[in-house]
Amino acid sequence: MFVLRTESTNKLKSGSMNYLAKNIFFLFLITQSFLGTFSVSAQSYPCYLYGSVTTIDGDVYKGAIRWGDEEVFLTDLFNAEKEENPYLKYLPKSQIDKDQEKYMKKRGWDRFEFAFDDERRNLTSVYDRKFQCRFGDIKSISVTGSESVSLELKDGKFINLRGGSNDVGTKVWVIDQELGLLKIDWDRIDIVNFEAPILSNVENFGEPVYGKITTTKGEFTGFIQWDHDERLAGDKLDGRGRDGDLSITFDKIKAIEKTENGSRITLHSNRQFELTGENDVNKYNRGIIVSIPKVGRVDFSWSHFLSLQLLPLTKNVADCFSEFRVSERLFGTLVTKDGKIFKGIIVYDLDEAMDSEILNGLNDKLEFSIPFRNIGSIQPMAYNYCLVELKNGMKLYLGDQSDVSNKNAGVIVFEKEDKYQNFRWEDIERIDFM
Structure with missing residues (x-):
């Protein structure tokens, strides 16, 4: 077992997103079973579509x-x-009208200011x-x-x-x-x-890129999507070397390290090449996505990236089907600011109702996408962020987006089929999922 930590931080400032860039990022305990110890032979990853x-x-x-x-x-x-949105019928019409009017006024002003949030840019209702x-x-x-x-x-x-x-x-x-x-x-x-493939020798599109990424926020091991595009071992990384253009398939790469103007590529033979000139290897890279088993995925900007070490698949990460059980309704306990407790079926952000749906949040330009079935609790910390604790012990401070800030449209708890309560973001102390 090892502990993944980030740089020490200063005290959180309520109402400010400085916590995302300068304060505690998260603590993550990873068990030995998460990492695994046995390699998987090539052409054996079964978790393709x-x-x-x-x-x-x-x-x-x-x-x-x-x-x-x-x-x-x-x-x-x-x-x-x-x-x-089938859950609008559970809100008072007066609240819907008030929220929509406020949203449209803000939308018009933000358009004038050319600063409207990308998450909301094309939506016509506060509840979309x-x-x-x-x-x-x-x-x-x-x-x-x-x-x-x-x-x-x-x-x-x-x-x-x-x-x-x-x-x-x-x-x-x-x-x-x-x-x-x-x-x-x-x-x-x-x-x-x-459906799941019945045979083990079915022709498919190729093996995934798997490795350990080192960033300014710590180390993460999982499936890699490079430049928001390349995700297969046979996909090519493009760049210009000192002797000409190169296109190198990921299955030949041992490591990628960011340099001042590009990237240093190390092959399995230990040959090295300095590449520049293409968005695969420089600051115009659109981002590196890491899908972490039993957690979710993290989208890193190039500014956070330091290096990537390509690794063979471990036995337990290749056994991914256990992550995709039959979807269930969200169920748990909501505690209000005044200490009242409500238990039942939960509709989160007046939208997510199934544990297969995804919670989205930002932390210092890092975008997290986490299936609700992996979330243990959510605790609003201020108007624009919250503490999300996963069932494996991982703790994240996430904000900005509607799932994790005051943009949240509200939470409904169905204690019985015909008995429910509505809660605003500012009324919630904590939600525990079961």
Whole structure:
């Protein structure tokens, strides 16, 4: 076991986001079972997308799936927007009108100031919310329009979604077991069904990039998505060396280290190259995403990145299916500022109701995306941030976004089917999830 810590910090300042940049970041205990001790041989990672694509004419193609030219693993996120909010009916109309009026005034002013929050830029209501979940929690996706889908979770719950990202309206790739690779147009798709591969030798899109990233905030081990793009061992890192342009596949790379103007690349043979000139290796890199088993994912900006050491998969991280059990309703206890306790089914931010949905928050430009099933408790600390404690003991101070700040639309606790209570962000002392 080891302890991951960050630099010592100064006292938190209430009402300020300085805590994110200068104060306690988090403490994270990682057990030996989290790291594992046995390597996994190549071509054995089973947690890739697999299933069948049925077209509008009834043709069925079955095999490994890639969503567009991007998502390919169970841990990758599907993004869209919910078509409606079924929980608005539990709020008084007077509150809805007041909140919406306040939101539209702020929206107009922020547009004038050219500073409107990216999270809210394209939304028309204070209660509009984006939807995120990992592909491993999805049973099927039915195409219902050029910009809409009906998504089915593993518990059989359907959610109607629209646009919101390039995950809706894209091509779906499938390596059919007989035909090979097909790239099926969106308007030809009826339904995509996901399942676990039965055979171990199914042709797929490749192995994941896995490694330990060292940042200004500590060390993190998990699955890597480089420059928000490259995630397969066969994907290429591009750059310009002193003798010309280079494109190096990640399976040949041992380490990447940030330098003053680019990156130093070390191969498994210990040959080294200084690369510059491309966004893969310099400050124009869009970010490095690390998906950490049993935690969630963290998106690091280039300014925080120091180095990456590529590692072989360990036995236990390859056994990922246990992370994707059947989705359940959020259930727990809410304690108010005045000490009252309410226990029941929870709807968080008037939006997230299932443990497969994702909580989003920022910490010093680091973006965290955490499945609710991994969260133990949430404790508002001030109007713009909160303390999130995971079930494995990890503690995070997250803020800015609606899930973790005063932008939160409120929490509903259903003590019984016909008995519920509404709570504003400022009324909540703590929420404990079970």
